[in-house]
Amino acid sequence: MFSSISRQVARNLNTYQKKVVSKPFVQVERNFINLKLGQNRFYTAQVKTADFEAKYADKIKEIAKREGLTVEELKQKIKDEAAKKMKASKPKKVDPKIVADTTKKASASTIAAKAQLPYDSSAPSLDKLVKLELLENETPEVIAQIWNAGHANKDCITAAIPSDIYQKLYERSQKYPMFVVPMPREQGVEFFFLQFNFHQCNFTSLLEYKTKGSEARPFLTLTHFPELQKSKGIVLMKGDINDDPRMLDTGNAQFLTFALQEFYVTGGDKKLQLVEKFHNSPAEFDFQELIDNAVTFK
Secondary structure: OOOOOOHHHHHHHHHHHHHOOOOEOEEOOOOOOOOOOOOOOOOOOEOOOOOHHHHOHHHHHHHHHHOOOOHHHHHHHHHHHHHHHHHHHOOOOOOHHHHHHHHHHHHHHHHHHHHOOOOOOOOOOHHHOOOHHHOOOOOHHHHHHHHHHHOOOOOEEEEEEEHHHHHHHHHHHHHOOEEEEEEEEOOEEEEEEEEEEOOEEEEEEHHHHHHHHHHOOOOEEEEEEHHHHHHHOEEEEEEEEOEOOEOOOHHHHHHHHHHHHHHHHHOOHHHHHHHHHHHHOHHHOOHHHHHHOOEEOO
């Protein structure tokens, strides 16, 4: 589900807690998209470093005890199993020339073909959720109302995004598909790792990503539907919260969605430069600077 990030960024992820200093979040206006709001709101909070390992220590100990292992033995078991899977998935050695030719073909055909697809194969298309013919004669405002009302009693978040704003988000997401977003918690700040895949964006906790890498579970998946982008000037969005297990509530999902938009589109050059630096200059990426530019609802 998730790809690997550079070694330098990974090192930074492991050492940022030593550098972090408590500072207040910056408040910004929530003026981008019309999210379907729940009861939870976020307020200005003092930043405190959070011990992520300690946060999940009880769960890890419980699993280890159930399997009759120590915590260290459990961690080693997970690593060994992952190594076996990696080894089993490696292709057999073939002539180098054949490998090179195959790679070229994949770059020219497979990748180009995927670039034309609006979704990953696992993502639904809009016609699977609504009858598009019923929306043809409606205005963008009415479509947004229908979309949000249709999900009002469902455990998800929805939005209608102006097409020009989404176009910027999509283009930048293809150029910078990964980032880390800080979210205030009662006992400090928790970082969430995000990754785009075409018109979908998956979020997982930084701890989950550091522990499981590409096998990390997505806690939140945002799916954008561009079918109405040209004809109606909007892109519908639906955010699904994973229940296996449930690690976020709708308020958390709203915050992560808003933070994503702020860093990629609406938050100004300084926030976008952090996204660029995360990819282009990982050795210079500063998590304290990220926290200083974090957002809250106002």
